[in-house]
Amino acid sequence: MKRGTKLLVMALTLVFTMSVFTACKTTEKSKKENNLKKISTGDLEKNINKSDWVVVDTRENDAFNGWKLDGVKRGGHIKGAKDFSAAWLSVDSKNKEKRLEGAIKVKGISPEKNIVLYDANGKDAIVVAKYLSSKGYKNLYTYDIKEWANDEGKPMESYENYQMIVTPSWVKDLIDGKNPEGYAGKGYKILEASWGEEKDSPDYLKKGHIKGAVHINTDYVEKGPLWNRLSDKELIKFAEDTGITVDTTVVVYGMDPMPAARVGAILKYIGVKDVRLLNGGTAKWEKAGYELEKTSNKREPVKSFGATTALNKGYIVDLSEAKKILADKNNSKLVDIRSWDEFIGKTSGYDYIKPKGRPAGSVWGHAGTDNSNLDDFRNLDNTMRNKDEILSMWKEGGITPNQRLSFYCGTGWRAAEVLLYADAMGLKNISLYDGGWNEWSGNTGNPANPIEVGTPKK
Incomplete structure (x- = not known):
């Protein structure tokens, strides 16, 4: 070996040794600073x-x-x-x-x-x-x-139906044709849901959406003034127009999980067997490093949904059933998924709902500070909160998993999200009371239902 080459090798060896020593020293220093032990x-x-x-x-x-x-x-x-x-x-x-x-x-x-x-x-x-x-x-x-x-x-624990709340990587594998865990291989649709048409949606075209996703205006599945779901016939027509059958795997998501959950709950009601909510929505997709596209994807219809009426009718209930739930005090609970101020009647929560209060006999199931959030059910990154903490929160109000639970809010969005979480957790006898406070309060001509205000008496 020539002298110059030998000196170069020695120098490089010294540099490498010092780098390793420095890295090890830095790691040890970091561990020491953080008081970490394995x-x-x-x-x-x-x-x-x-x-x-x-x-x-x-x-x-x-x-x-x-x-x-x-x-x-x-x-x-x-x-x-x-x-x-x-x-x-x-x-x-x-x-x-x-x-x-x-x-x-x-x-x-x-x-x-x-x-x-x-x-x-x-x-x-x-x-x-x-x-x-x-x-x-x-x-x-x-x-x-x-x-x-x-x-x-x-011993390890998982939520019974954890697959309902899906990961960004699972959706990416689905798009890439990798047949991810639990996918039946019978076709899929990805729906980006929010209120308003595609041209008016800041989330779909301006910011971008998951590859292949179609925009769903929540008006496609519900209508005012009560903002209840459409008729079974209209909902099945919506599914067919969107290319969805009972066997289609449907992923719903958005910047806000609420409208996505609303659409997802309605699809489960009509009988779609495999409905999934993207945990954390668009933000988690981006955080995972996946790209968004800004092209407009049109709905591609199918000839038949596979049923002519809703197949899972108990998943969403109406006023008469809500009254039966309230009457069955020992085994059932009508659970209010609104803010505390809405529950006690300090505010109605909506500029188009004038009455304040709650259905007499309903119980508070938590929500957030107002009708725009569900912080009590979500982590800081808008992912689903820990199951044990949700159950503990409910237990304080006398709400237990063995009861028949029907969730309601103002017009169905917040309660739909909680319904999907409860389903993922493995709760069995659960539903969404679709009309919620908007219907019960008589805001549109039904004032006969008993109302309470103030803090409930123990």
């Missing part, structure tokens, strides 16, 4: 049920719900784990810190506890650890969920 499966198993330990799933909520992501053998989460997704920390929201602090409190993540943060990509746990460390948390551990999931004897 925990073994054995030690995790030994401590998991202790009151001074809390196990936290830092992955996307889709994985927590049940999807097998990032090469994990089994979907779902470690039994008893709480969720605090690293994705929440990158959301741009004016009330972000308040909601994060609220989530920490609800999940029992406190500084005096030993906190195990697990992920599957080696990144999410570090992100959450840095955040907690900045808040003064010290007893932080990291863990790779793949180790736990590889052992069939280790």
Whole structure:
């Protein structure tokens, strides 16, 4: 070897060695700064049920719900784990810190506890650890969920119908012809839903939409003044005009999950067997790094839906059935999915609904601060909230999964989203009271129904 070449090799070797040393030193420094320690499966198993330990799933909520992501053998989460997704920390929201602090409190993540943060990509746990460390948390551990999931004897939990709340990667695989988990292979449609025609929709053409998606104006499935669903005949015609049969896999989504859920619930009502809501909507699709297209995709009709009347009529009920639910006080609940101020009659929530209050005997099921959000049922990134937290929230109001539950709101949007979440959770005897407060209040000529205002008496 020539002397010049030998010196060059020695110099490169020295640079490489120093780089490795610096990287290792940086990693160790980072771990030290974040007070991070790795925990073994054995030690995790030994401590998991202790009151001074809390196990936290830092992955996307889709994985927590049940999807097998990032090469994990089994979907779902470690039994008893709480969720605090690293994705929440990158959301741009004016009330972000308040909601994060609220989530920490609800999940029992406190500084005096030993906190195990697990992920599957080696990144999410570090992100959450840095955040907690900045808040003064010290007893932080990291863990790779793949180790736990590889052992069939280790308990994991998933939502019974988690596949209803679908991931961006699942939709991308569907578009790319990869036959993702649970897809029956009988054709699919992707619907971007919002109020207004395509030309007036800021979400469809201006911002863009998922490849192949068609725009659905919610007026195609409901009409005023009550804003109840159309007749079965009209809804089946809508499905046929949109190219949907009872066997079509339908993915509904939008910038706001509410109108998408409204369309999805109505499709389930008429009998579409496989309806899926994109968890987190358009924002999560973009966050995953997938492109949006701005071309106009027209609906392509089919000759027959496969049925001439709604096949799942109990999924959406009307006024007479809502009254029967209220009368059955021991086994049924009419659940109000409106803000507290709407429930107690401080506001009607709508400029076109004058009466204030609630159907007498209904119970508050939570919602958000006003009729534009569902923060009590969504995480910071608009994904579905933890099932256990929803059930716990309901339990405080005497709402339990074994009861017959019918959800209502003002005109059906908020309650439809909660209905789909309850369905994904595995609740059985559930429905949407379509008319909601708009119908019950007599806003359009039906004033005979009993109304309550104020805080309910215990």
